[in-house]
Amino acid sequence: MEKQAADPDDNLIREFKSGQEEAFSEILSRYKNLVLNVAYRFLRDRTEAEDVAQDVFLRIYRSARSYEPKAKFSTWVYKITANVCLNRLRNEKNAAKSVSYDGQNSSDMGSSPGCFSPSEEHERNERLTVVHDALQYLPANQRLAIVLKRYEGLSYREIAEILGCSPAAVDSLLQRANGKLKKFLEPYFADRDVSRKGRKP
């Protein structure tokens, strides 16, 4: 009970339940970046991620009135986001669709791509492509676990709650994902090491 009272979002939900729509505006502004970026890192498509985020908030809005705080509100938000992302991926017919980072989709890239010199920009784009490819290389559940761990910094227990499995299963998912990522990224690092050594006088 003490844990529930400590969650500041519970007050907002209570206010929303009592009919104050403004409380949901606050929830929206608190969580939209989080939901959008989880979806984006998982799906690697800005438009899809925006759609997913809208869908997630609509689900929260629809079921918030019947929501009973059993865990942290953020865990519930992550859980809905994970489900919507996995459903979206399942329904996606052209899974091989990829986002190019060659300037055409510059809106998909970082917050300020213009602040790099051309060579830095090129190197950065290369790294982003590698990261993108590495994540796409993982199966959906491993990718989701990596996104929640590496980008959201959640604990194994929290990820387990979101994915509906045990912390040991999360540990195993992350072990496999890390092994694959390491394997996938090794040639990239080897190339970079070779080119750095070559550049040295």
Added chain:
Amino acid sequence: MIGKCRRIQKRIPALLDAELPPKMTSAIKRHLGICPDCRRYLAATSRAWDLLAESEKIAPRNDFDALFWDKAHEFSISRISRPAGIWARIPIPAIAAAGFLLGISSGFFLGKAAFIDKRAPATRAIRPPINGILPYLDTFADFPADSVGGAYITVAAQSGGSARRGGDK
């Protein structure tokens, strides 16, 4: 040593995530102090994670909130216009199944009342005299006398007969 290294390397991501119990953490750290292979593995893993951390973050579009509220109000309106109470809670497949069963059973009873009763032997015995009707009307001979079809056959037989009589003259 190789088997032990493999076990240690499996635990390295959890070690970096600080998800291991203290005893295991110190045991792995001790091993890392003496094993260059596992140290290399640790370095490669943290290097991969550093690279992953470079992934870009995006910001929602300016009209994100407005778009959401449009959809949310649409939902609220549709919820208000839906019938309230227990009917709103019954799932659509259940309603469809009930409708199907109702259709089947009412069809069965109506068919029995409208078709089978009219073909009762007592009714079937009263048939119009079909002798002298044009031959193609034989196909309609099964119509009961009191039905529209039966009336048509009678009228056709009479007019056919008179026509034939006119032709004979």
